[in-house]
Amino acid sequence: MISDQELNILLEDIYRHYGYDFIGYSKASLIRRVKRICNMDKFGNLTELRHRLFEDDSYVKRFIEELTVNVTEMFRDPSFYRALRQEVIPALATKPFIRIWHAGCSTGEEIFSMAILLEEANILDKALIYGTDLNATVLENVKRGMVPLDQMKKYSENYIASGGQQDFSSYYTAHYGQAKLLSRLTDKVIISTHNLVSDSSFNEFDLIICRNVLIYFNKDLQERVLQLFESSISTLGFLALGSKETIRFSAIDGNFRKLNQEKIWRKTK
Amino acid sequence: MEKNEIRSKLVVIGGSAGSLPFLFEVLPRIYSPIQFSILIVLHRMAGTDSNLEALLRSKCSIPIIEVEDKLPLQDGYIYLAPADYHLLIEEGRSFALDDDEKIHFSRPCIDVTFQSVAQAYGSRATGILLSGANEDGTLGMASIRKYGGLAIVQNPASAQMPVMPQSAIDLGHYDRILGIEQIVSFLNEQV
Numbered sequence: 001m002i003s004d005q006e007l008n009i010l011l012e013d014i015y016r017h018y019g020y021d022f023i024g025y026s027k028a029s030l031i032r033r034v035k036r037i038c039n040m041d042k043f044g045n046l047t048e049l050r051h052r053l054f055e056d057d058s059y060v061k062r063f064i065e066e067l068t069v070n071v072t073e074m075f076r077d078p079s080f081y082r083a084l085r086q087e088v089i090p091a092l093a094t095k096p097f098i099r100i101w102h103a104g105c106s107t108g109e110e111i112f113s114m115a116i117l118l119e120e121a122n123i124l125d126k127a128l129i130y131g132t133d134l135n136a137t138v139l140e141n142v143k144r145g146m147v148p149l150d151q152m153k154k155y156s157e158n159y160i161a162s163g164g165q166q167d168f169s170s171y172y173t174a175h176y177g178q179a180k181l182l183s184r185l186t187d188k189v190i191i192s193t194h195n196l197v198s199d200s201s202f203n204e205f206d207l208i209i210c211r212n213v214l215i216y217f218n219k220d221l222q223e224r225v226l227q228l229f230e231s232s233i234s235t236l237g238f239l240a241l242g243s244k245e246t247i248r249f250s251a252i253d254g255n256f257r258k259l260n261q262e263k264i265w266r267k268t269k
Numbered sequence: 270m271e272k273n274e275i276r277s278k279l280v281v282i283g284g285s286a287g288s289l290p291f292l293f294e295v296l297p298r299i300y301s302p303i304q305f306s307i308l309i310v311l312h313r314m315a316g317t318d319s320n321l322e323a324l325l326r327s328k329c330s331i332p333i334i335e336v337e338d339k340l341p342l343q344d345g346y347i348y349l350a351p352a353d354y355h356l357l358i359e360e361g362r363s364f365a366l367d368d369d370e371k372i373h374f375s376r377p378c379i380d381v382t383f384q385s386v387a388q389a390y391g392s393r394a395t396g397i398l399l400s401g402a403n404e405d406g407t408l409g410m411a412s413i414r415k416y417g418g419l420a421i422v423q424n425p426a427s428a429q430m431p432v433m434p435q436s437a438i439d440l441g442h443y444d445r446i447l448g449i450e451q452i453v454s455f456l457n458e459q460v
C-alpha cells in the first residue's frame with residue numbers, strides 16, 4: 001500500500017532531484033502506476049524504488065515513461081471524428097494555412113486519424129500538425145507512422161463508423177506485424193517534447209486536440225493547462241478534449257461556445 | 270462540510286453479463302431520496318449501450334449521473350461509470366478517470382473501482398457483486414472487507430451468469446449472499 005502522503009513525498013523528491021513535476025497529477029491514478037512499476041521492476045516496497053530512483057540517474061527515464069499512461073487508438077470515439085469531419089474541418093478548410101496541435105499525442109494514432117480527415121478533405125497540403133508529449137520515446141513512433149497490425153480491423157471499423165468512405169487499407173502497408181501509414185500522412189507532422197505542466201505556449205493554432213490527458217491532472221493543473229490552450233488558440237479556433245473531460249468548471253468557459261454533443265468548443269473571444 | 274463528507278456512505282455495485290435485468294428490477298424499488306450514494310460499475314461495450322443512462326433514468330426516481338472527470342461525489346445520487354475508462358475515487362472524494370490498459374479484458378474494471386472505494390470509504394463502503402461471466406470483482410470484494418466495509422454477493426442461483434459472484438464466494442471474499450428481494454430490502458434500510 002502506498003498512501004497519498006508517501007506519494008506526495010516521492011513526487012516532491014522527484015521534482016527536487018530531477019525537475020519533473022507530477023505534483024499536480026491525480027493521486028489515485030499515480031498510486032496505481034507506482035505500484036505497477038514496483039511489480040514490473042521487482043521492488044519489494046517504496047524504499048527500494050526510492051533507492052534505485054535516486055541512486056541511479058539512468059533509471060528516471062524509464063520511471064517517468066512508465067508513470068504516464070500511453071494508451072491510444074485510431075478514430076477512438078467515432079462520433080467525435082464524425083463531428084470533426086462535419087463541423088470543424090469545413091471551417092478549417094476556409095483558411096489559407098492550418099495549424100493543429102495534438103497535446104499529449106502519445107504514439108500518434110490520433111494524429112494519423114487527423115491526417116486522414118485532412119487528406120480526405122483535400123486540405124492536408126496546407127496543414128501543419130504539431131504532435132507533442134512529455135514522453136520522448138512515444139514520440140519516436142509518430143514520425144515512423146507505425147501501428148500494430150492486429151489493431152487495424154478495429155480501427156477500420158472505427159473509421160467507417162466515423163463516416164469514412166475510402167478503403168481504409170489504402171492508407172497503410174503491412175510490414176512484419178506493423179501497419180505503416182503512408183508517408184504523405186506523416187510528412188506534415190512536427191514532433192517535439194513539451195510538458196504541459198511547465199512549458200509555455202509555442203504558437204497559435206486553429207485547433208488544439210488534447211484528449212485523455214487532463215483526466216490525469218487535478219483541477220488546479222487542469223486550469224493552468226486550459227489557460228495555456230486558450231492563449232494558444234486563434235479567434236474562432238477550436239478546442240477538443242476527451243469524451244469525459246470538460247471546460248465547464250474553468251474560467252476559460254466564458255470565451256468558448258460548445259459546438260455539439262461532442263467535447264468540441266469554439267473560441268468566440 | 271469536511272465532516273459530512275467523511276460520514277457519507279457509498280454502495281458500489283459491480284456487474285457484467287446478465288446484470289442489467291437485476292438493476293432494472295432493483296433500482297426502481299429503492300425509496301427516493303437516498304441518504305447515501307450508489308456507484309454502478311458495469312462491463313460495457315464502448316459505444317454500444319450509450320443510452321444506458323437514459324434508460325435507467327426513465328425507470329428511477331433517484332437522480333442518475335454518468336460520471337465525468339473530477340465530478341465531486343454527493344449523497345443522494347446514483348452514479349454510473351462511463352464506458353472505456355477505469356474509475357477511481359480521488360482524494361477529497363471526487364471521481365478520477367484512468368485510461369490505463371484493460372484488466373480482465375474490461376475497462377472499467379470492477380476490481381479497480383472497488384479497491385479505490387475501499388480505500389476512500391473504509392467501513393462506510395458496501396460492495397455488491399452481481400451476475401457476470403468472469404472473475405472481475407473478487408479482489409475488489411477482498412479489499413472492501415480488508416478496509417472494514419461490507420461485501421455482498423448476489424446469490425449465484427439467481428444470477429444469469431453465476432461465475433462472478435461464485436468466484437468471490439469460492440475464495441471467501443464476502444460477508445453475505447443475498448437474493449434480489451433481500452438486496453432491495455438491504456438498500457432500503459441504509460440511512
Ligand SMILES: C[S@@+](CC[C@H](N)C(=O)[O-])C[C@H]1O[C@@H](n2cnc3c(N)ncnc32)[C@H](O)[C@@H]1O
Nearest residue numbers: 068072073104106133134135195196197211212
Ligand atoms: C492516455 S494518453 C492519451 C493519448 C491520446 N491523446 C488519446 O486520447 O488517444 C496520455 C498521454 O499524455 C501524455 N502526458 C502526460 N502528462 C503530460 C504532460 N505533463 N505534458 C505532456 N504530455 C503529457 C502521456 O505521456 C501520454 O502519452
